[in-house]
Amino acid sequence: MQGVSAAAAALLLLTSSAACADPLRAGADAVRERALADSTAYDLVESLSVDVGQRLAGTEAAARARDWGLARLKALGFSNVHAEPFPITAWIRGPEDAEIVAPHPQKLAVIGLGGSVPTPAAGVEGEVALFRTYADLLATPVGSLAGKIAVVTQPMTRTADGSGYVAANPMRRAGPSEAARRGAVAYLVRSLATGESREPHTGALNYQPDAPKIPAAALSVVDAELLDHLAARGAPIRIHLTLNSATAPATAWTIEGEIPGAVHPEEIIQVGGHLDSWDPGTGSIDDGAGLAIAVAAAKLAGAQNPPQRTIRVALFGAEEMDFARPAFAAAHAQEIPKIVLIGESDIGADRAVSVRLPAGSKDAPEIKTLAAALAPLAVFVSPEPSLGSGDDVADLIKAGVPAVAVAQDASRYFDWHHSSEDTLDKIDPAQLRQAVAAWATVVYVAANSDVDFRVLQAATPKSAP
Numbered sequence: 001m002q003g004v005s006a007a008a009a010a011l012l013l014l015t016s017s018a019a020c021a022d023p024l025r026a027g028a029d030a031v032r033e034r035a036l037a038d039s040t041a042y043d044l045v046e047s048l049s050v051d052v053g054q055r056l057a058g059t060e061a062a063a064r065a066r067d068w069g070l071a072r073l074k075a076l077g078f079s080n081v082h083a084e085p086f087p088i089t090a091w092i093r094g095p096e097d098a099e100i101v102a103p104h105p106q107k108l109a110v111i112g113l114g115g116s117v118p119t120p121a122a123g124v125e126g127e128v129a130l131f132r133t134y135a136d137l138l139a140t141p142v143g144s145l146a147g148k149i150a151v152v153t154q155p156m157t158r159t160a161d162g163s164g165y166v167a168a169n170p171m172r173r174a175g176p177s178e179a180a181r182r183g184a185v186a187y188l189v190r191s192l193a194t195g196e197s198r199e200p201h202t203g204a205l206n207y208q209p210d211a212p213k214i215p216a217a218a219l220s221v222v223d224a225e226l227l228d229h230l231a232a233r234g235a236p237i238r239i240h241l242t243l244n245s246a247t248a249p250a251t252a253w254t255i256e257g258e259i260p261g262a263v264h265p266e267e268i269i270q271v272g273g274h275l276d277s278w279d280p281g282t283g284s285i286d287d288g289a290g291l292a293i294a295v296a297a298a299k300l301a302g303a304q305n306p307p308q309r310t311i312r313v314a315l316f317g318a319e320e321m322d323f324a325r326p327a328f329a330a331a332h333a334q335e336i337p338k339i340v341l342i343g344e345s346d347i348g349a350d351r352a353v354s355v356r357l358p359a360g361s362k363d364a365p366e367i368k369t370l371a372a373a374l375a376p377l378a379v380f381v382s383p384e385p386s387l388g389s390g391d392d393v394a395d396l397i398k399a400g401v402p403a404v405a406v407a408q409d410a411s412r413y414f415d416w417h418h419s420s421e422d423t424l425d426k427i428d429p430a431q432l433r434q435a436v437a438a439w440a441t442v443v444y445v446a447a448n449s450d451v452d453f454r455v456l457q458a459a460t461p462k463s464a465p
């Protein structure tokens with residue numbers, strides 16, 4: 001053991017003796033260490049990025065992604081690998097263009113929001129009504145934006161936990177209908193993005209039933225700032241916007257595979273990530289990395305010995321336009337009492353920071369063991385209970401299924417998310433392995449102990465941790 005200090009050697013001895021005393025701890029430690037040296041997740045996201053590429057739900061690329069997912073799960077040794085189909089309305093982007101036409105011509109970098117109606121073939125042109133905050137738009141009287149293009153330039157806050165994105169979401173999702181209610185003919189929003197890039201970031205909108213559907217797009221951060229400067233000059237600004245898109249009925253698929261439980265096969269530990277992506281990049285961080293983390297963690301947690309409970313992994317087929325969540329909940333409604341724990345990995349490829357578990361479980365002996373096994377990764381078990389996990393599992397969590405959420409460092413994620421810059425080069429393999437190790441340790445402990453989150457959560461008053 002050349003180069004290992006006496007203190008380190010003593011620590012190793014101590015670790016191994018503690019592990020001997022507790023087989024759950026020994027197993028969890030072993031899974032964690034194997035994960036830190038394992039390349040399954042990187043290999044998956046590399047292949048998905050290169051061999052499939054972007055995979056917008058409802059396109060031929062989504063069918064290729066389905067076949068990729070089936071083949072990969074089979075090759076990794078999962079059982080009962082199958083595709084679960086569900087109907088969607090596909091939204092397909094066409095050519096898009098925007099420019100300032102007054103006070104002087106200037107091209108703008110925009111991208112249509114998912115679900116946006118197209119403009120007329122000749123585009124729309126209108127005077128800009130610029131709002132530096134979303135609240136300013138909401139404070140504008142109904143009817144006051146007649147014939148105008150409403151532009152919201154409020155920046156999104158960079159946070160490590162992604163809360164800045166959650167806070168900014170209504171600007172993109174509800175903004176188009178809020179602008180339409182006030183008479184606007186089109187809506188532009190500063191990209192929900194951190195960083196200073198001229199690449200715009202897309203994402204879904206949600207039209208409200210009581211407002212006309214108007215075309216809506218995201219401006220690059222840099223172009224939103226240009227409009228701020230121009231508006232400060234005081235002269236009227238006119239923009240011409242052309243957005244083409246088409247919709248069609250289509251099928252999406254959630255791909256599933258299992259490692260059957262050897263003792264309690266009817267009890268399910270459900271993890272996953274989403275297989276679909278937006279179209280401008282290769283969907284490597286959203287959510288190629290997330291599904292790769294979930295698949296690798298499930299595989300590693302069940303690799304040495306068959307797990308006591310069934311470990312199931314799902315590659316959700318249409319997250320970005322909100323179709324997979326209700327479809328998955330409907331397809332698995334009968335299993336609600338059987339799912340012991342559910343979680344989705346959908347916050348990029350950077351290092352895991354903390355784990356939130358269902359209410360009432362933090363003091364369980366198995367969770368103390370989990371916390372000890374996670375500690376060497378600098379990952380802690382949060383005293384706060386999990387309130388949710390990824391979007392695709394939200395309906396099952398609402399129906400009472402206990403949730404696990406692994407927080408990752410999302411500081412950089414929204415620099416690239418939903419843009420042409422969501423590509424493989426943004427993934428740091430070492431951080432990805434650490435995130436896999438955290439998920440794998442959680443899945444291992446949940447699948448190989450009797451800790452019953454369903455009972456613990458049900459016994460805990462809603463307000464208590």
Ligand code: ZN
Nearest residue numbers: 274286287346
């Ligand atoms: Zn995602």
Ligand code: ZN
Nearest residue numbers: 278286320418
């Ligand atoms: Zn996304």
